[in-house]
Amino acid sequence: MKVAVDPDPSLVYRPDMEPEAAKDKGSFRNYTSGPLLDRVFTTYKLMHTWQTVDFVRRKHAQFGSFSYKRMTVMEAVDMLDALVDESDPDVDFPNSFHAFQTAEGIRKAHPDKDWFHLAGLLHDLGKVLALAGEPQWAVVGDTFPVGCRPQSSVLFWDSTFQDNPDLQDPLYSTELGMYQPHCGLENVLMSWGHDEYMYQMMKFNKFSLPPEAFYIIRFHSFYPWHTGGDYQQLCDEQDLAMLPWVQEFNKFDLYTKSSDLPDVDKLRPYYQGLIDKYCPGVLHW
Template sequence: MGSIPPNQGPDPSLVYRPEGHPEAAKDKGSFRNYTHAQFRSFSYKRMAVLEAVDMLDRLVDESDPDVDFPNSFHAFQTAEGIRQAHPNKDWFHLVGLLHDLGKVLALAGEPQWAVVGDTFPVGCRPQASVVFHDSTFQDNPDLQDPRYSSDLGMYQPHCGLENVLMSWGHDEYMYQVMKFNNFSLPPEAFYMIRFHSFYPWHTGGDYRHLCSEQDLAMLPWVQEFNKFDLYTKCPDLPDVGQLRPYYQGLIDKYCPGVLSW
C-alpha cells in the first residue's frame, strides 16, 4: 500500500496567521509568515533512520511528564509493545520506532514549544479539549475575527484533515519527511505519525465536523497506536543492542538508505 496522497491544501509547515491562507485574504503583505523553510526543504541533514533514533538520546521531552529518559528508549519501548500485541504487522512495529523522530527538530535549534506537545487545527475556533484551552488562546486576535472564530473557521464541513492547517510540531515534520523520502508504509502508518499528538481529535472527540470518511476510517488506527505510545513508558529500558538488527530489517524494507531531513 502507498502513502497518503500529498496535501491538496496549503503547506502545513508554514505556521502563519490564517489570513495568509490562499482562500482568505489576497493581500499577502498583511499577515505574518513564520516559515520553517530549512526543514520543509529537507536540507537540514542526511542520515539513516537509526542515526535519527540515536540522536534522540540527547533529548528529554519537557512536555512529557511520563518520560524522564531519552526518547530513543521510548521509541524502542513503543515499538516492542506494538510488536507483542500485533506480531503480524511489521509495518506497525516500525511506526512505533519512527513516531517521535520529528523531535530531532529540537536538536536542530527549534524551541521545544514549537516541536513537542499536543497539536490542533489553526484557522478555526479551538475546541474545548485543546490543552490549556482557557489560558492559551485568550489573547489570540483571531478569536475576535469572524472569519476564524467559528467552529468551521476558514474550512468547509467535512473537508478532510488533509486540507486542514495543523499547528507545527514533530508530528507534521516527520510526516513530511516520510512523504519526501517515499516511505513504502500503508496509509494507516502515515495517519498514526501525523496525528498521534492530535489529542483533541483522537481522544477528546472534537473536530469531527472537519473529518472526511477517510479520516474517520483511520481514527481507530490512531487510537490503537496511542495505547502503546502512552502505556509502554516505564523505567525498565529495553536492550537496544539486541533489538537493532530486527528494526534495521524493517527499515531496509520500508525506508532504506540515507534519508533527507
C-alpha cells in the same frame, strides 16, 4: 538503569502486563498535578500563544525542502538520546527509549504487522527539530487545527489562548474557521510540530509504508480529536476509517512509557531490517 529481560525483551512492555516500574493507566497524562507540571504548562502556554496560521505556513516553507540534515533513520533514533520532551508529564528520560518501548509494545500485540512496529519506532523522530534549534513548543505536545477556534478538549484551552492573535481574527475565531464542513483532516492546517514534519519527511523520502502508517504518524498527537472526540465538523470518511488505527497506536505510545528502559542494542538488528525494507539509506531531513 534496569534493562529488559531475556529471552524476549518486549515482554516487559506489554501494556496488559503492568511491568513493575509502570504506572497504572489512570495516572498517565495527568495535567492537573505532578512534579513536571510547571514545565508542561509553560510549553503549552507558549504553543497556544504563538502557533498561528501564519506561523505554521512559515514552518512548512522553512522545513519543506528537507535540507536540514542527511542521515539514516537509526542515526535519527540515536540523536533523540539528547532530547527530553518538555511537554510530557510521564517521561523524564531520553526519547530514543520511548521509540523502542512503543515499537516493542506494538510488536508484541501485532506480531504479523511489521510496518506497524516500524511506525512505532518512527513516530517521534520528528522531534529532531528540537535539536535543530526549534523551540519545544513548535516541536512537541498535543496538536490542534489552526485557522479555527480551539475546542474544549485542547489542553489548557481556557487559560492559554488569550494572547494568540488568530483568536482576534473574525474568520479564524469561528468554529469552522477557514475550513469547509467535513473537508477532511488532510486539508486542515495542524499546529506545527513533530507529527506534521515527520509525515512530510516520509512523503519526501518516499517511505514504502502503507497509508495507515503515514496517517498514524501525522495525527498521533491530535488528542483533542482521537481521544477528546472534538473537531468532528472537519472530518471526512477517510478520517473515520483511520481513527481506529490511531487509537490502537495510542495505547502503545502512552502505556509503554516506563522508566524500566529497554536493552536497545538487542533490539537494533530487528528494526534495522525493517528500515532496510521500508526506508533504507541516508535520508533527507
